[in-house]
Amino acid sequence: MNKFRQDRINEAAKQVLGEALRTVKDPRVATAFVTVTAVRVSRDMKFAKVYFNCMDADVKEVKKGLYSAQGYLRRCLAENLDLRITPELTFEYDDSAEHGARIEALLKELDVKSEDEASDE
Numbered sequence: 001m002n003k004f005r006q007d008r009i010n011e012a013a014k015q016v017l018g019e020a021l022r023t024v025k026d027p028r029v030a031t032a033f034v035t036v037t038a039v040r041v042s043r044d045m046k047f048a049k050v051y052f053n054c055m056d057a058d059v060k061e062v063k064k065g066l067y068s069a070q071g072y073l074r075r076c077l078a079e080n081l082d083l084r085i086t087p088e089l090t091f092e093y094d095d096s097a098e099h100g101a102r103i104e105a106l107l108k109e110l111d112v113k114s115e116d117e118a119s120d121e
Contacts, residue, residue: 006041012081013039017050020076028065032057037094041087048087051094059093066091 018036021029038051054062066073070089078086 006043009041009045009081009083010039013041013048013050013077013087016077016080017073020073024065024069024072026065026069028057028061029069032062032065034062034066037096045083045085045087048089050089050091052091053094053097063091063093 014036017039021034021036024030033055034057035053036050037053039048040051041048050066052062052066073089074086077083077089
């Protein structure tokens with residue numbers, strides 16, 4: 001499949017799933033602030049990995065809620081995207097924000113140490 005087409009499908013699926021998450025009635029998902037950070041559809045369009053992030057919620061419980069709403073989310077994808085095959089969804093927690101914050105904190109710590117060493121000389 002053309003890489004450009006696959007990128008467009010990834011972005012369209014991300015947008016559709018992001019909007020559909022607002023209407024999920026499962027309390028594990030509805031009470032948590034869940035955002036879709038990325039969607040990666042396989043080349044054969046049979047599988048899609050949905051990367052999500054949530055704030056102030058237990059990740060395991062949110063993931064269980066997403067899997068329980070998987071059928072509804074697939075139906076939303078089928079209704080909004082004109083695809084021959086609606087992909088099966090798997091959900092993965094995206095910890096890149098926490099990872100980036102940790103790296104930034106470490107870099108600031110190194111910067112403070114280098115400034116202290118420079119002032120000592």
